[in-house]
Amino acid sequence: MLLEGSAASPCSRRVAMVTETFPPEVNGVAMSMARLVHGLHERGHSVQLVRPRQTLAAGDVADTRFGEVLTRGCPIPRYPHLRMGLPAKRTLVRLWSQQRPDVVHIATEGPLGWSALQAARKLELPVTTDFRTNFHAYGQHYGIGWLATPILAYLRAFHNQAQCTMVPTDAMRSDLAARGFERLHVVGRGVDTRLFGPTRRSPELRRSWGAGENDLVLAYVGRLAAEKNLDAVLAAYDAVQALRAETKLLFVGDGPRRDALRARCPQAIFAGHRGGADLAAHYASADVFLFPSLTETFGNVTTEAMASGLPVVAFDSAAAGQLIAHGRNGVLAAGQDMPAFVRAALPLAHDSPLRASLGTAARETACRIDWRSVVMRFESIVSQVIDHASPGLTLAPVPARA
Numbered sequence: 001m002l003l004e005g006s007a008a009s010p011c012s013r014r015v016a017m018v019t020e021t022f023p024p025e026v027n028g029v030a031m032s033m034a035r036l037v038h039g040l041h042e043r044g045h046s047v048q049l050v051r052p053r054q055t056l057a058a059g060d061v062a063d064t065r066f067g068e069v070l071t072r073g074c075p076i077p078r079y080p081h082l083r084m085g086l087p088a089k090r091t092l093v094r095l096w097s098q099q100r101p102d103v104v105h106i107a108t109e110g111p112l113g114w115s116a117l118q119a120a121r122k123l124e125l126p127v128t129t130d131f132r133t134n135f136h137a138y139g140q141h142y143g144i145g146w147l148a149t150p151i152l153a154y155l156r157a158f159h160n161q162a163q164c165t166m167v168p169t170d171a172m173r174s175d176l177a178a179r180g181f182e183r184l185h186v187v188g189r190g191v192d193t194r195l196f197g198p199t200r201r202s203p204e205l206r207r208s209w210g211a212g213e214n215d216l217v218l219a220y221v222g223r224l225a226a227e228k229n230l231d232a233v234l235a236a237y238d239a240v241q242a243l244r245a246e247t248k249l250l251f252v253g254d255g256p257r258r259d260a261l262r263a264r265c266p267q268a269i270f271a272g273h274r275g276g277a278d279l280a281a282h283y284a285s286a287d288v289f290l291f292p293s294l295t296e297t298f299g300n301v302t303t304e305a306m307a308s309g310l311p312v313v314a315f316d317s318a319a320a321g322q323l324i325a326h327g328r329n330g331v332l333a334a335g336q337d338m339p340a341f342v343r344a345a346l347p348l349a350h351d352s353p354l355r356a357s358l359g360t361a362a363r364e365t366a367c368r369i370d371w372r373s374v375v376m377r378f379e380s381i382v383s384q385v386i387d388h389a390s391p392g393l394t395l396a397p398v399p400a401r402a
Contacts, residue, residue, distance in 0.1 A: 039375030085112025
């Protein structure tokens, strides 16, 4: 039985971390995994990172700090800059037979993650997993909604083999428990408030967008894809621009919908992928953050925008639903419809004092969310899984076909 919020074990653990995405790839899972890997390493644990080789170039070499193991991978359809791992069960069985980890933590449910689960079963290693992506909710956005049920069945079968599945919010835990997922524990996400902050605001960057100091810039940061509900961003921009003609719309990120968005809104600013201090400056140089996605398990961009001192307009779900108090440190849209999102954004159009007060409160909220506490929470749960694993550990049978 895992104890919620118990203290972390002080001894060093050997943790094998398996993920199909990692920096320099740009997405929330990659960023969060990097924070966990570095955080565990800094706290004295022996971390082995198993991931696909991201490019065929010689520049993608294993990081010796983490005993990094690079496996075969292939590009993800429609996302050629991202790669998924290929099956590697035999490689992992051989690797972990030579040096057994205390626990295997699997962050993604793709072919590499499935191989890691099978290898851990064979070697009777304790397993923890992350539920990080609502794949079963994506089908309606790609015309394959009929796949939602089998995808959910696969995810449930996958995660229920683990001693623990970590989810980012209480709402997600309740939702998955109602769908038959077992042994769920909440491990949130942190935000780097030293990197993301209002002091990164850049008048020069705003001028490059054609925005003066008193103009209004609405920003979206994230993947430009159907599942992000970006038509709501365009609708909110149209409504706000009708009130303030000088309003600008900024998209930071890339994805398969970029060309369609550019055709629909040619006056918008498309900044592409940004990272580090450059990304932080893009956040801080905007005035309002729009995030209408309804498929997030968390949404790291929400906390990054809050840390940057921006009022956030979002639906009452994922990180926004957990961290934003409507009218205090952001604005939440009720329900799941586009008109509600647009209505939530409109009061911010002319009310500069409201934007300032919400942004200040958002920053204060973000400053209470640090990655160190997240790493310690992860460490505590993993330590309990290791300590409670019996010597003859046997995982439940995994379906032959997934």
